[in-house]
Amino acid sequence: MSGATAFLEALEQEITAGGILCDIPHFCQVVHPNPPKRAATVGKTLTADASGAREQREFSSLSEEIAYLKATSFVSAYRPIYSCRRFWGPIIVFCKRVIRKLTKFYVEPIALDQSDRNAHMANALALMQQRIEALTAEVERLKNLKT
Amino acid sequence: MQIIQVLVTLQKGDAIGNNALLLADMLRKEGYQVRTHAYHIGRDLAFGTDEIYPIEGMVTPGKGDLVLYHMCEETPLNELLRVWSCKKIAIYHNVTPPKFFAWLDIDVAAKQQRSLREIASLRNTFDRVVADSSFNKEDLVQMGYVSKRIDVLPILIDFPSYQQAPDSRILRQLQDGYTNVLFVGRIAPNKKQEDVIRAFAWYKKHLNPNARLILIGSAFSEEYLGYLRQYIEKIDVKDVIFPGHISFPEILGYYKSASVFLSMSEHEGFCVPLVEAMLFDVPIVAFDSTAISSTLGGSGILLKRKDPVLAAKAIEQVMRDQTLRAEMIEGQRQRLRDFDVTALGNRFLKIVEEVC
Numbered sequence: 464m465s466g467a468t469a470f471l472e473a474l475e476q477e478i479t480a481g482g483i484l485c486d487i488p489h490f491c492q493v494v495h496p497n498p499p500k501r502a503a504t505v506g507k508t509l510t511a512d513a514s515g516a517r518e519q520r521e522f523s524s525l526s527e528e529i530a531y532l533k534a535t536s537f538v539s540a541y542r543p544i545y546s547c548r549r550f551w552g553p554i555i556v557f558c559k560r561v562i563r564k565l566t567k568f569y570v571e572p573i574a575l576d577q578s579d580r581n582a583h584m585a586n587a588l589a590l591m592q593q594r595i596e597a598l599t600a601e602v603e604r605l606k607n608l609k610t
Numbered sequence: 611m612q613i614i615q616v617l618v619t620l621q622k623g624d625a626i627g628n629n630a631l632l633l634a635d636m637l638r639k640e641g642y643q644v645r646t647h648a649y650h651i652g653r654d655l656a657f658g659t660d661e662i663y664p665i666e667g668m669v670t671p672g673k674g675d676l677v678l679y680h681m682c683e684e685t686p687l688n689e690l691l692r693v694w695s696c697k698k699i700a701i702y703h704n705v706t707p708p709k710f711f712a713w714l715d716i717d718v719a720a721k722q723q724r725s726l727r728e729i730a731s732l733r734n735t736f737d738r739v740v741a742d743s744s745f746n747k748e749d750l751v752q753m754g755y756v757s758k759r760i761d762v763l764p765i766l767i768d769f770p771s772y773q774q775a776p777d778s779r780i781l782r783q784l785q786d787g788y789t790n791v792l793f794v795g796r797i798a799p800n801k802k803q804e805d806v807i808r809a810f811a812w813y814k815k816h817l818n819p820n821a822r823l824i825l826i827g828s829a830f831s832e833e834y835l836g837y838l839r840q841y842i843e844k845i846d847v848k849d850v851i852f853p854g855h856i857s858f859p860e861i862l863g864y865y866k867s868a869s870v871f872l873s874m875s876e877h878e879g880f881c882v883p884l885v886e887a888m889l890f891d892v893p894i895v896a897f898d899s900t901a902i903s904s905t906l907g908g909s910g911i912l913l914k915r916k917d918p919v920l921a922a923k924a925i926e927q928v929m930r931d932q933t934l935r936a937e938m939i940e941g942q943r944q945r946l947r948d949f950d951v952t953a954l955g956n957r958f959l960k961i962v963e964e965v966c
Contacts, residue, residue, distance in 0.1 A: 467911045467941075470934060474923045475915075485918045487811045490804035493844040494837045527712035534716040535723060552693070 529588050536581035540567070540574035611966060613637055613644045614671050614696075616687055617680035620662065621652025623858065625765060625882040626680055626703050632766040633678065634661070636955045637962070649685070671696040676966055681732070682879075684725040691735055697965050700736045703765075704746050704879025704901075705729060710800040714834055730754060737965045740958070742880040745901035761961055764905070765880050766951055772862065772889055780863030788849075789821040789929055792868035792892065794861070794883035795875060797838070797852070798830035804841055805874035805897075805916065811847040813922035818929070822849040824864055826856065865890040870925050873897060874916060881905050885949055888942040893935055895924045907948060909941040 477483075615634055621627045634644045645661045647668050655662050665687070671677050675696040679687065682703040691698060705726050708719035730753040739760045741747040747760045784790055791810055795801045803825055810823040829835040835852070842850050853860065871887035873896040884905050887894050894910035896902050903912055911924050928935055 467934065467938065470927055470931075471911065471913075471920075471924065474920060474927065478917070478919055478923065483919050485808070485812055487808050487815070487845055487847075487918060489808065490837075490841050494804075494841050527709060530716050531708065531712045531719055531723075534712075534720045556693075 525592060529585060529592060532581070532585040532588065536578055536585050538574045538577045538581065540571040611643075612671070612675045613642050613678060613962070614668075614675055615644060615646040615678040615680070616665065616668075617646075617648050618683060618685050618687070619650040619652075620646060620648035620655060621650070622654055623652075625880070626682065627652065628768060629701075629765045630680060632768050632951070633958065636766075636951075636958070640959060642962075649687075670694060676962065679736075681729060682725075684721060684728045688728045688732060691732065698736045699961065699965055700732070700739045702729075702739055702741045702746050702750055702879075704742070704749060704877075706798070706800045706877055710798075710877060714799055715831060726753070738961055740961065743901035743904045745904060746879050761957075763954060763957055763961075764949055765882060766954055766958075767882060767885055767949060769889065769949075769951060771858075772886070774862065775859060776862035776866045777857070777859040778863070780860055781867055784822070784824075784864070784867035787820065789818055789869045789925075790864075790867050791821060791823045791925065792826070792864060792871050792887075793824070793873055794826045794864075794871075794886065795873070795881070796827045796830055797825065797835055798827075799834060800875065800877040801827070802874045802876050802897075803838055805918070806872055807838065807842060807847065807850060808845070809872065809874065809918035809921035809925075810850070811845050812918045813925055814847060814849070817922060817926045822851065823847075824851045824853065824868070826853055826861060826864055828855050865892060868892045870895060870928055872921060872925065873902065874921065875899060875902065878902055878905070884910070885946065888946045891939045891942070893928045893938040894942065895921060895928065897921070907945045909945040910938060 615630055617626065617630055619627065620630055622631070630646060634646050637644045645663060647663050647665045649665050651662060651664060671694050673695050677691070677694060677696055677698045679691060679698060679700045680703060681700045682705060705722055708722040708726075711719040711722060729750075733750075733754040733756075736759070739750060739755060740763045741750060741760055742763070742765045744762050747757070747762050750760055751757050791806075791813070793801075793803065793806050795803075797803055806825065807823065810821065814821045814823075825838075838852075853864070856864075865886060868887070868890065869892070871883070871892045871894045873881070873884070873894070875881070875897065876899045878899070878901045880901050884894060884896065884902070888909070894906065896906065896910055896912060897916050898912045898914050906912060911928070913920055913924065928938065
């Protein structure tokens with residue numbers, strides 16, 4: 464649709480030339496979703512400028528990643544067993560189940576160890592995030608003092 | 611040969627559920643014996659009628675049967691599908707990526723991740739796969755599915771059902787000279803209702819104070835809906851309506867009263883509401899993400915940049931410029947022809963015949 468494309472380009476030019484910015488705060492600047500793991504972000508005052516919003520969005524991504532790591536830190540030694548082969552499939556599945564049973568004593572402790580490490584890693588990252596938040600808040604405070 | 615359709619949730623008003631019911635009807639008309647099984651069946655779909663049954667107690671499909679599987683989440687069905695020896699066609703409706711939920715509900719995010727992993731592990735299970743959009747097909751190819759075994763076929767939509775009378779009360783309430791900006795879709799983080807609200811707020815503040823925003827859809831979670839209401843209060847924007855769970859005639863009433871359809875969604879597997887907007891001649895302004903552009907197929911207005919000012923100005927132009935509006939509506943009507951149920955149904959039948 465050439466009409467729509469042309470007018471969109473005209474609109475873009477109008478917005479750029481006029482330096483028109485959105486004066487409505489972004490969702491992330493106004494609402495502070497607060498899952499328990501991000502308690503340190505409560506009460507953080509956000510600047511309304513674009514860089515502040517971008518920083519908060521990047522920070523939100525970090526929090527999301529850490530929360531996700533925590534939620535999925537558990538590594539299961541149990542995996543569903545299947546075979547796609549039509550004829551040999553049931554035999555293959557049976558053999559795999561036997562092998563799984565025989566190696567369980569060896570594999571399960573490794574999976575548990577890994578889960579433990581994953582959980583510690585996620586916690587360490589969360590602590591680092593809190594530290595970064597505290598330092599950022601301190602920097603903001605010092606900047607405001609300067610001005 | 612029996613055709614056994616399996617899915618997790620079957621209910622009317624849900625795009626996947628409606629698609630399943632329409633497919634079953636269409637296949638029955640062609641003379642096939644069709645049963646539909648689901649874990650959760652909507653209360654308005656009585657057990658046993660139209661051959662709708664729960665999954666529990668389902669007889670294992672025989673070698674000569676065909677299973678149609680609506681694939682969109684983790685489920686014990688995925689394990690069953692691997693061991694069934696019948697022919698199988700998967701219809702992939704997409705899985706919303708976990709990143710959209712991680713900040714809100716970690717359990718849901720983890721479930722989405724598991725869903726993606728399970729679907730990827732089924733890559734060699736199906737004889738054919740039908741994807742609702744080229745975006746969905748690309749998703750599957752990324753997961754290791756063989757491209758030449760995937761057909762792109764838009765979701766079937768029961769257009770005749772939209773001919774029923776809309777709710778007159780809604781028409782009376784909304785046809786008051788206000789510009790009605792509409793978005794239809796589950797109130798969920800990937801749909802980005804907050805960005806629709808932001809664009810609308812700028813539009814109402816700077817361009818047209820006589821505007822109203824209607825956000826139709828059931829809430830993914832009360833918490834998220836609460837955050838949206840909090841946002842609306844904090845930015846002090848009026849005339850934003852969440853109708854909540856409403857009847858089909860009421861939905862028709864909202865579409866008939868809509869001046870423009872605005873989408874800022876960041877993830878869609880197909881987006882049925884876009885087609886519904888086309889049906890009601892509601893001009894569409896949408897942010898270009900995932901399957902939006904393929905569903906629009908060149909119609910509507912596609913925003914390459916997510917800028918509330920751009921979206922607001924686009925709405926203003928659509929409302930002011932009648933030539934542009936007419937051009938858009940005509941383009942959308944032409945695009946609507948590509949979703950003709952008979953033509954799409956025949957393509958699906960051909961796939962079923964090729965597999966069987």
